[in-house]
Amino acid sequence: MSVLKVPTMAEMMAQGETPDILFWVGCSGSFDDRAKKITKAVVKILNKCDVKFAVLGTEESCTGDPAKRAGNEFTFQMQAMMNIQVLDGYEVKKIVTACPHCFNTLKNEYPELGGNYEVIHHTQLIQGLINDGKLSIEGGGTYKGKKITFHDPCYLGRANDVYEAPRALIEKLDAELIEMKRCKTNGLCCGAGGAQMFKEAEKGNKEINVERTEDALETSAEIIATGCPFCNTMMTDGVKNFNKENEIQVLDVAELIANAADL
Amino acid sequence: MLAIIVFAVLTIVGFGFFGWNISKVRSNILLGKEVKRNDQKGERWRIMTLVALGQKKMFARPIPALLHLCLYAAFVITQIELIEIIADGLTGNHRMFHDALGGFYTFMVSFIEILSVLAFVATVFFLSRRNLLKLPRLNMKELAGWPKQDANLILIAEIILICFIFMMNGADEVLYSQGKSHLAGEGSLGFSISSLIGPAIFGSVSEHGLHLIERMGWWGHIAMVFGFLNYLPYSKHFHIVLAFPNTWYSNLEKKGKFNNMESVTAEVKLMMDPNADPYAAAPADAAPQRFGAKDVTDLTWKNLLDAYTCTECGRCTSSCPANQTGKLLSPRKIMMDTRDRLVEVGEGIRKNGKDFNDGKSLIGDYISEEEIWACTSCNACVQECPVNIDPLSIIVDLRRYLVMEESKMPSELTGMLTNIENNGAPWQFSPADRLNWKDEA
Ligand code: SF4
Ligand code: SF4
Numbered sequence: 001m002s003v004l005k006v007p008t009m010a011e012m013m014a015q016g017e018t019p020d021i022l023f024w025v026g027c028s029g030s031f032d033d034r035a036k037k038i039t040k041a042v043v044k045i046l047n048k049c050d051v052k053f054a055v056l057g058t059e060e061s062c063t064g065d066p067a068k069r070a071g072n073e074f075t076f077q078m079q080a081m082m083n084i085q086v087l088d089g090y091e092v093k094k095i096v097t098a099c100p101h102c103f104n105t106l107k108n109e110y111p112e113l114g115g116n117y118e119v120i121h122h123t124q125l126i127q128g129l130i131n132d133g134k135l136s137i138e139g140g141g142t143y144k145g146k147k148i149t150f151h152d153p154c155y156l157g158r159a160n161d162v163y164e165a166p167r168a169l170i171e172k173l174d175a176e177l178i179e180m181k182r183c184k185t186n187g188l189c190c191g192a193g194g195a196q197m198f199k200e201a202e203k204g205n206k207e208i209n210v211e212r213t214e215d216a217l218e219t220s221a222e223i224i225a226t227g228c229p230f231c232n233t234m235m236t237d238g239v240k241n242f243n244k245e246n247e248i249q250v251l252d253v254a255e256l257i258a259n260a261a262d263l
Numbered sequence: 264m265l266a267i268i269v270f271a272v273l274t275i276v277g278f279g280f281f282g283w284n285i286s287k288v289r290s291n292i293l294l295g296k297e298v299k300r301n302d303q304k305g306e307r308w309r310i311m312t313l314v315a316l317g318q319k320k321m322f323a324r325p326i327p328a329l330l331h332l333c334l335y336a337a338f339v340i341t342q343i344e345l346i347e348i349i350a351d352g353l354t355g356n357h358r359m360f361h362d363a364l365g366g367f368y369t370f371m372v373s374f375i376e377i378l379s380v381l382a383f384v385a386t387v388f389f390l391s392r393r394n395l396l397k398l399p400r401l402n403m404k405e406l407a408g409w410p411k412q413d414a415n416l417i418l419i420a421e422i423i424l425i426c427f428i429f430m431m432n433g434a435d436e437v438l439y440s441q442g443k444s445h446l447a448g449e450g451s452l453g454f455s456i457s458s459l460i461g462p463a464i465f466g467s468v469s470e471h472g473l474h475l476i477e478r479m480g481w482w483g484h485i486a487m488v489f490g491f492l493n494y495l496p497y498s499k500h501f502h503i504v505l506a507f508p509n510t511w512y513s514n515l516e517k518k519g520k521f522n523n524m525e526s527v528t529a530e531v532k533l534m535m536d537p538n539a540d541p542y543a544a545a546p547a548d549a550a551p552q553r554f555g556a557k558d559v560t561d562l563t564w565k566n567l568l569d570a571y572t573c574t575e576c577g578r579c580t581s582s583c584p585a586n587q588t589g590k591l592l593s594p595r596k597i598m599m600d601t602r603d604r605l606v607e608v609g610e611g612i613r614k615n616g617k618d619f620n621d622g623k624s625l626i627g628d629y630i631s632e633e634e635i636w637a638c639t640s641c642n643a644c645v646q647e648c649p650v651n652i653d654p655l656s657i658i659v660d661l662r663r664y665l666v667m668e669e670s671k672m673p674s675e676l677t678g679m680l681t682n683i684e685n686n687g688a689p690w691q692f693s694p695a696d697r698l699n700w701k702d703e704a
Contacts, residue, residue, distance in 0.1 A: 006701045025697075027689055027690065027692075030688070030692075030697045030700060031696070031697075039700055040700065057697060058698060062683050062689060064683070066679060066683070066689050068521055069640050070672065070680065071555065071659065071662030071666035071667065071672070072666045073527040077527055078534070079683060079687070081531060081532075081535055104520070108516070108519055109520060109523065112523040113523065113528065154639070154640075154641040154643075158518055158641070158645075158646050159518045159519025161517070186582070189584040189641035191584060192639070193641050194638050194639040194641070195676060197689075198675055198676060198689055199636075199676055202637040203590070203633070204589035204590040205588065206587075206588040206589060207588065208588050211584065
């Protein structure tokens with residue numbers, strides 16, 4: 001594996017350089033073993049396309065999303081203001097993130113606290129790179145003809161009306177995109193949002209991720225594509241619940257692209 | 264003359280009582296907190312036209328949408344006829360506009376009759392869907408009792424109203440053809456439906472009987488209309504009025520954006536400012552602020568308008584992931600509880616003054632903690648609602664109250680919050696390790 005180039009903001013500054021874009025890695029992307037692979041896939045794509053980017057590294061901190069969804073506005077705003085101080089200190093203008101929760105919070109909830117940035121989701125960034133001819137996938141790559149279904153993350157889809165970018169990327173793979181019966185605006189949640197990721201579900205008769213995995217299995221796709229580290233975890237657990245790990249894979253769209261482009 | 268007086272009294276009482284009810288509802292809604300919703304007027308008119316008038320979101324399910332549209336069109340267009348009924352009633356005339364409008368009059372009444380037949384079909388469909396097919400979303404436990412009765416009552420009233428219309432027009436058709444109608448002339452009135460079914464049903468009735476049927480239809484019609492008008496503010500059917508303001512005042516932000524709590528911002532800024540005087544007293548006139556919502560008066564007026572607008576259709580609940588997997592949470596119930604509590608608080612304040620306190624609150628007495636903690640904030644309910652209601656923002660404000668005022672939350676969340684505060688991540692990882700992934704294989 002080639003060595004990843006992951007400059008930090010501090011390093012760049014020290015060299016008197018300013019990156020074009022900040023990659024906001026997020027807590028999952030930094031600490032969760034599965035999500036770290038997604039982070040690396042994004043970095044591989046950025047490196048391949050020579051995107052001048054940087055990360056905050058140890059200066060990054062939770063956006064405060066789970067605190068806000070859980071109802072603790074104090075913790076959220078403390079986090080937000082600390083992050084804004086750091087971001088503004090580096091004069092950050094544009095941010096890409098691989099987590100729809102970070103994306104939503106940075107994009108929609110930071111401006112009222114004084115943090116104004118152009119924030120995009122990694123699928124949008126990659127779509128731009130492909131459209132600009134910086135990245136190409138020869139003949140669709142490994143996934144040519146494969147059946148892929150896309151699970152809409154609530155905080156990307158309904159919350160922010162981004163439905164097309166991830167789908168456009170799957171089409172670039174020359175794969176067969178099969179929609180689940182509930183998709184786009186009608187997509188069913190994976191069960192992790194609203195701070196549910198961090199707690200047991202309330203008493204019920206089923207887990208939400210199992211319900212959603214059933215939708216995915218019904219499509220008889222070989223791959224469930226997602227664009228969110230939480231969705232990824234939930235769907236992976238759902239697939240395990242049905243003992244289908246050998247038949248259906250759960251991968252982030254960034255991983256699909258990185259694999260297909262042989263990165 | 265007596266008829267005119269009775270009619271005039273009925274009209275005044277009918278509209279007067281309605282006005283009185285509306286002002287009560289208005290004052291209840293204004294118990295809510297301020298929120299600004301009058302920017303981007305062009306966009307607001309557009310949304311109202313599409314969603315309320317055009318019922319755009321209903322068409323996600325085309326068949327009920329079409330039938331609902333029939334019912335709605337019949338309802339709205341029939342009100343045009345009402346203008347004539349009121350004019351006739353107050354002047355003692357009969358079909359005042361008939362001669363003046365000529366062919367257009369025949370067209371309008373014919374159109375109303377066709378819509379009435381369609382509405383009849385729709386009503387029968389809706390009644391059987393609710394009571395015979397037992398559609399799950401229309402038979403959940405929060406609908407037991409009054410809400411179910413309310414729904415059926417209005418459908419039955421619609422059927423009765425349609426019957427009155429055809430009694431009125433049908434009997435008049437027969438009378439007219441015999442030259443005995445109070446409308447001068449002879450032949451057929453030429454209305455699309457009643458010219459067919461009138462003679463078929465009432466053909467053999469005596470003149471006296473026909474006049475009786477015609478008058479019963481006429482008085483029945485107007486009585487039903489005033490009855491309906493005054494029933495509205497107590498019923499989920501209020502949505503036919505409130506759908507319009509409610510969609511106009513829609514949230515125009517991205518659905519993922521939760522509102523910023525400015526009261527918190529002020530305090531956080533103070534906490535983070537090294538130069539702030541920690542002992543500075545809060546301004547004396549600052550009212551003690553409650554964070555989040557414990558009761559309906561802590562919600563915004565838009566939340567309260569939402570509650571009155573809710574049609575109890577359950578589209579939100581049937582799309583809710585928590586509800587689908589057997590959790591207690593039902594966004595429709597959130598709206599119904601909010602409305603019920605608001606009516607209670609409003610009555611209490613009117614009787615006992617502004618400081619009314621019955622020791623009850625929305626969270627706890629109406630909505631349980633278990634319900635609100637089951638929400639994934641997925642926005643499916645918001646997306647689905649045909650009249651742009653936002654149950655999620657109420658859920659969030661209730662959570663805020665529990666967390667910030669009472670420190671009550673599932674224990675895992677306490678841990679998650681502590682982690683964020685201590686090490687900047689919801690899990691227990693050291694911030695120093697944030698970039699370790701870079702060098703891991
Ligand atoms: S936002 Fe909450 S209440 Fe609404 S559908 Fe999703 S889980 Fe249910
Ligand atoms: S909130 Fe909207 S979708 Fe839910 S029951 Fe009320 S009207 Fe129907």
